Amino acid sequence: MAAGFLKRVRRITMGKINAFLDAVENPEEIFPQLVQELREECRKAVDAEAIAVAAMKRRQQEFGDLEAEIAKWGQRAELALRESDDELARAGLDAQMAAEKRVDAQKRALDQARVAADRAREARHDLHDKLHTLEHKRDEILARARAAKSQEAVQKVLAGIEAGSGASILDTVARMEDRVTEAEARVGAYAEVALDIAGGDSETRFRDLEHKQAIEVRLLALRQRIVGALPAGPADPAADKS
DSSP: OOHHHHHHHHHOOHHHHHHHHHHSSOHHHHHHHHHHHHHHHHHHHHHHHHHHHHHHHHHHHHHHHHHHHHHHHHHHHHHHHHTTOHHHHHHHHHHHHHHHTTHHHHHHHHHHHHHHHHHHHHHHHHHHHHHHHHHHSHHHHHHHHHHTOOHHHHHHHHHHHHHTTSOOHHHHHTTTOOOOOOOOOOOOOOOOOOOOOTTHHHHHHHHHHHHHHHHHHHHHHHHHHHHHHSOOOOOOHHHHHO
C-alpha cells in the first residue's frame, strides 16, 4: 500500500472532523459531502488492501517455489552421485548453492509484503470505523457543530477552500495539508547487492576456488550420507575360510 495513502488515513481523526464541522457555516450541507467522500476513501482502502494481499500471496508463492528449487537440486545431486557421476553431482550442488543465495532477498520481500498487507488492513478498518461513527452519530455531531459555530472560523475555512481550488473536504479536515498523490498499492522488494571488485582478477580466482571447495565439501558430505545408508554387502568367502 502506498505510504502516502497510509499517512493520509492516519492524520484524519474524529477530532479533526468535529473541529471542521464546528467551523463551517452550514454543517448540515457539508456533512453529506463529508460522508460521501469518506465512503469513497473506504472504497479505495478496500482496493488497496486487495492489491496488497495479492502481492503478499505472490511473494509467498515465490518463496515456496525457491524452497522447492533448492530441494530439487539437492535431490538431483544425490541421484547423480548414486550413479557415480561426480561432475553432474557437482553441477547440481552448484545450482543449489546459487538458489540458496536468493533466499535472504526473497525472505525480505515476503516480510515487507506481509507488513504492507497488515497496514492496508488496519487502514481499511480505521476508515470504516470513522465512517460508521459519522453515519450513526449524525444528529449528535451536527448539534455540536451548530453550537460551536464561529463566524471567524467560517471565514477561514471558506477562504481555505476557495484558495484550494476545489480541494478535497478530507484534505480540509486534515488542516489544509496538500493532498498526497494516491498511488496503487504495489509492494516491491528490491535486494541490494554489493560486489567487491577491489581485488581484480586475483580476487575473482580466489572466490572461484572457495566456491569449488564449498561444492567439494557438499559432495563429500553427500557421498558419506549415501554410503552410510547403503546395506552391508555379503561376507568375503576368503575371510570365512581363514
